[in-house]
Amino acid sequence: MEHPTRVDFLSGMNPEQQNAVAHVDGPLLILAGAGSGKTRVITHRICHLITAHQVPGPAVLAVTFTNKAAGEMRERVQKLLGGFESYHHAPVLATFHSFCVRLLRRDGDRLAPLRPNFTRNFTIYDADDQLGIVKQAFRHLNLDEKFMQYRAVLSKISHAKNNGESPTDWLKTADPKAKTLAAIYERYERSLIESNAADFDDLLLLAVRLLAHDDQTRERYNRQFQYLMIDEYQDTNRTQYDLIRLLTRTHSNLAVVGDEDQSIYGWRGADIRNILDFEKDYPRARVIRLEQNYRSTRNILAAASAVVAKNLQRKGKTLWTSAAEGAKISLFEAATGEQEAMYIAQSIEREFDRDSKAKIAVLYRTNSQSRQVEEALRRYGRKYKVVGGTSFYQRAEIKDALCYLKLITSPDDSMALLRIINQPARGIGKTTLEQVEAVALEQGVSLWTALEQMCAERKFGARADAAVGAFLSLINEMRAQTELPLDGMLQNILERTGYYRMLKESNSPDSEGRLANLEELVNAAADAVERGENITEFLDHAALVAQTDELDSASAITLMTMHNAKGLEFPVVYVAGMEEGLFPHSRSRESEENLEEERRLCYVAMTRAEQRLHLSYARFRRRFGGGAPEMTIPSRFLTEVPAELLERARPGTFLDTPVSQVNLDAEQVLVRESVKKTTYTGKTYNSVENISQYFAERGMPVKPAAPSVQPASRPSPPSGPVPIRAAPVAPPPPVAPPLPGQARLGFPATPPVARPVAARAPVKKGFRNGGKVVHPKYGRGTIMRVEGDGEDAKLTISFATAGLKKLVAKYAGIESD
DNA sequence: TTCCCTGTGCTTTTT
DNA sequence: GCACAGGGAA
Numbered sequence: 001m002e003h004p005t006r007v008d009f010l011s012g013m014n015p016e017q018q019n020a021v022a023h024v025d026g027p028l029l030i031l032a033g034a035g036s037g038k039t040r041v042i043t044h045r046i047c048h049l050i051t052a053h054q055v056p057g058p059a060v061l062a063v064t065f066t067n068k069a070a071g072e073m074r075e076r077v078q079k080l081l082g083g084f085e086s087y088h089h090a091p092v093l094a095t096f097h098s099f100c101v102r103l104l105r106r107d108g109d110r111l112a113p114l115r116p117n118f119t120r121n122f123t124i125y126d127a128d129d130q131l132g133i134v135k136q137a138f139r140h141l142n143l144d145e146k147f148m149q150y151r152a153v154l155s156k157i158s159h160a161k162n163n164g165e166s167p168t169d170w171l172k173t174a175d176p177k178a179k180t181l182a183a184i185y186e187r188y189e190r191s192l193i194e195s196n197a198a199d200f201d202d203l204l205l206l207a208v209r210l211l212a213h214d215d216q217t218r219e220r221y222n223r224q225f226q227y228l229m230i231d232e233y234q235d236t237n238r239t240q241y242d243l244i245r246l247l248t249r250t251h252s253n254l255a256v257v258g259d260e261d262q263s264i265y266g267w268r269g270a271d272i273r274n275i276l277d278f279e280k281d282y283p284r285a286r287v288i289r290l291e292q293n294y295r296s297t298r299n300i301l302a303a304a305s306a307v308v309a310k311n312l313q314r315k316g317k318t319l320w321t322s323a324a325e326g327a328k329i330s331l332f333e334a335a336t337g338e339q340e341a342m343y344i345a346q347s348i349e350r351e352f353d354r355d356s357k358a359k360i361a362v363l364y365r366t367n368s369q370s371r372q373v374e375e376a377l378r379r380y381g382r383k384y385k386v387v388g389g390t391s392f393y394q395r396a397e398i399k400d401a402l403c404y405l406k407l408i409t410s411p412d413d414s415m416a417l418l419r420i421i422n423q424p425a426r427g428i429g430k431t432t433l434e435q436v437e438a439v440a441l442e443q444g445v446s447l448w449t450a451l452e453q454m455c456a457e458r459k460f461g462a463r464a465d466a467a468v469g470a471f472l473s474l475i476n477e478m479r480a481q482t483e484l485p486l487d488g489m490l491q492n493i494l495e496r497t498g499y500y501r502m503l504k505e506s507n508s509p510d511s512e513g514r515l516a517n518l519e520e521l522v523n524a525a526a527d528a529v530e531r532g533e534n535i536t537e538f539l540d541h542a543a544l545v546a547q548t549d550e551l552d553s554a555s556a557i558t559l560m561t562m563h564n565a566k567g568l569e570f571p572v573v574y575v576a577g578m579e580e581g582l583f584p585h586s587r588s589r590e591s592e593e594n595l596e597e598e599r600r601l602c603y604v605a606m607t608r609a610e611q612r613l614h615l616s617y618a619r620f621r622r623r624f625g626g627g628a629p630e631m632t633i634p635s636r637f638l639t640e641v642p643a644e645l646l647e648r649a650r651p652g653t654f655l656d657t658p659v660s661q662v663n664l665d666a667e668q669v670l671v672r673e674s675v676k677k678t679t680y681t682g683k684t685y686n687s688v689e690n691i692s693q694y695f696a697e698r699g700m701p702v703k704p705a706a707p708s709v710q711p712a713s714r715p716s717p718p719s720g721p722v723p724i725r726a727a728p729v730a731p732p733p734p735v736a737p738p739l740p741g742q743a744r745l746g747f748p749a750t751p752p753v754a755r756p757v758a759a760r761a762p763v764k765k766g767f768r769n770g771g772k773v774v775h776p777k778y779g780r781g782t783i784m785r786v787e788g789d790g791e792d793a794k795l796t797i798s799f800a801t802a803g804l805k806k807l808v809a810k811y812a813g814i815e816s817d
Numbered sequence: 818t819t820c821c822c823t824g825t826g827c828t829t830t831t832t
Numbered sequence: 833g834c835a836c837a838g839g840g841a842a
Contacts, residue, residue, distance in 0.1 A: 065832065066832075067832095095832070096832075097832055098832095127831080127832095144837090145826090145836095145837095149827095200831090200832055201832095203832090204832095264830075265830080265831080265832090267829075267830065267831090268830080268831065268832080365829070365830075366828065366829055366830075367828085367829085367830085368828060368829095368833080368834095371833085388831090422818095422819095425818080425819070427818070427819095428818090429818045429819075430818075430819095431818080432818095463818095544832075561829085561830065561831095562830080563829085563830045563831070564830090564831085582829095585828095585829055585830080586829090587828095587829060587830095588829080588830095597830095601830080622833095623827095623828085624826090624827070624828085624833070624834090625833030625834075626833075
């Protein structure tokens with residue numbers, strides 16, 4: 001096998017990149033602006049160390065935040081080196097969490113003196129488990145959520161843990177809630193210990209504790225990892241910082257890569273000072289700035305830079321590009337959230353007209369914003385992929401199955417036990433569990449131990465005793481069946497616990513989907529067996545996969561939060577919901593620090609775009625499903641973009657195809673009604689086909705209507721056909737006052753809100769929406785959409801047999817039916 | 818004990 | 833719109 005020479009890893013790079021790649025010993029800070037080739041520098045440096053400096057692969061440790069990033073790097077390094085065989089071993093590429101889990105699974109026994117009850121087969125508690133513990137603690141302390149939100153408590157606890165504060169430290173504060181909070185915190189920690197479990201913070205904290213107190217282990221790790229690289233250093237927290245210090249105790253071959261402008265995880269404890277103070281922490285550090293951007297057009301870069309320049313907490317850098325100026329940044333003002341979503345869907349159609357292979361991302365601040373965009377995209381029959389929401393491993397049936405596995409490997413895992421003890425129902429109810437919890441709490445033991453003990457001592461009534469006894473022996477028997485491979489074990493569990501039967505006998509509409517998901521899980525287990533993983537590794541994997549890790553890059557349209565978009569890039573990007581209170585989020589307006597983080601988030605979102613960037617906001621938005629739409633104020637970030645870079649997208653220009661009006665709300669009501677009656681299962685509509693079919697049957701165009709803001713103006717159509725003629729259009733809502741300084745900064749006279757398009761939407765002759773046609777091959781169909789006119793018209797037609805097709809009239813030989 | 822219904826109260830972002 | 837807690841009925 002031929003190996004690339006040292007020159008290969010430096011060639012094709014700019015001088016700064018070369019310096020970074022060629023740097024060998026001593027601390028190095030790489031300030032890498034968005035799109036400056038950061039990943040390339042990291043991977044090339046790893047290869048350079050291995051080939052040019054004969055560093056053994058396993059002596060190099062590169063740490064990232066997501067599995068996806070780690071996987072990508074692994075792939076790229078492998079490719080660059082032409083396989084690892086020739087160098088005996090691959091470098092170690094891990095996330096902080098996976099690295100620490102491996103460390104604890106391997107050397108965790110040495111933690112025994114430092115953490116009671118700890119063994120190497122501890123389980124990992126995810127966010128749901130954490131929430132469960134807090135709820136339990138609330139119950140024991142007779143509190144309800146009025147005292148404080150569970151999540152708020154959790155975030156306080158997490159913060160405390162990462163900063164070395166104990167419950168007793170909290171007692172010293174003046175906070176009137178301190179005493180109760182400290183009790184919850186204490187109870188929380190005790191639960192984890194009793195369950196032999198570690199939450200996400202613990203994974204890092206326990207690893208740090210082990211390395212800090214066990215010299216032998218630390219020295220071994222120090223000897224192994226001669227070179228350390230940390231990606232996204234701006235997002236490290238205090239514990240991660242400590243971990244890095246411990247790993248570089250005997251040498252300072254530490255290279256960190258980061259961009260303070262992209263620090264967006266402060267709320268999760270990331271400490272931006274880690275990167276701002278790197279040069280203080282490592283006085284001999286070399287600093288290299290990567291300021292040439294290879295991703296975006298000049299306009300996009302200028303806009304993003306202008307926004308982030310308003311921040312005070314930054315080192316400051318000037319990104320530049322040799323790329324062309326590119327298109328202006330489009331800005332659309334919608335009347336309502338619905339209209340914004342329809343605009344995005346329509347505009348995406350135009351992007352596909354321009355390039356049928358376009359890769360497009362729609363970014364938003366909160367997950368709940370995805371729903372409207374999804375609905376709009378379905379109306380156009382577009383497939384899309386949503387990152388986030390409930391991932392596979394968060395589904396109830398998957399969690400149940402995994403909890404059985406967890407309980408089998410680690411009986412003390414009380415949250416797992418609690419989850420499945422009565423799932424399927426086996427007669428162990430609330431009262432019984434309350435008794436068990438009381439005993440466990442009193443004796444400081446796990447629920448499993450308490451159950452066994454109480455059963456042996458005949459503490460239950462006859463009925464509960466039988467139920468508990470059966471459950472205990474069921475779990476014990478399954479535990480004894482160690483000869484089964486993982487997938488067989490899962491099957492066995494699902495059979496013997498009656499889980500399959502429960503789903504099969506249920507007549508709930510989604511039990512079929514659940515069964516399919518479980519099948520998928522069994523397949524995943526079989527794959528894991530093939531990879532040589534054991535149960536614990538399989539469970540670790542399930543606990544540590546992030547939602548972005550499942551990102552499918554093949555999908556043409558991707559919807560996700562701006563946070564999830566970090567590290568990704570797309571030719572076309574939409575940023576939706578640019579409104580005060582939503583983005584920047586109302587919760588971040590309390591402090592200047594939080595506001596700066598929101599601004600960095602804006603910077604991250606904008607710099608994802610390579611070619612075109614579309615911003616939008618709605619003048620009115622519903623905050624909750626039922627409530628009335630509330631008036632909004634455009635995001636301050638919009639006023640921070642230089643006016644000359646912006647271009648208003650107006651309803652008149654984006655609705656460039658004839659539209660026959662149908663009242664959007666009326667359609668939605670009808671669809672909901674009809675879908676509910678038949679096979680409604682999903683969150684919104686169940687499928688594209690369903691929607692197109694529905695409209696096709698009624699000869700309706702899949703087209704947006706002018707927004708109807710006043711609920712009173714909605715026709716109420718419980719049955720009968722919806723009129724194709726223009727629906728009455730509500731008067732535009734009152735216009736919010738412009739922000740001070742808006743006109744100056746690119747908000748000239750606000751264009752009329754929701755100018756009704758109905759008035760000037762004559763249906764062109766020839767082909768029209770809803771018309772029936774015949775195609776020589778596909779047969780009869782209904783026109784869903786017309787672009788252009790006459791024989792040049794591009795038609796989107798729904799065929800009864802062939803589904804949706806986009807055809808040009810004169811080529812396809814389409815005739816009116 | 819289980820199940821279903823209703824009312825309530827809220828939604829940031831996630832390894 | 834949704835999840836969740838709490839109540840009431842079988």
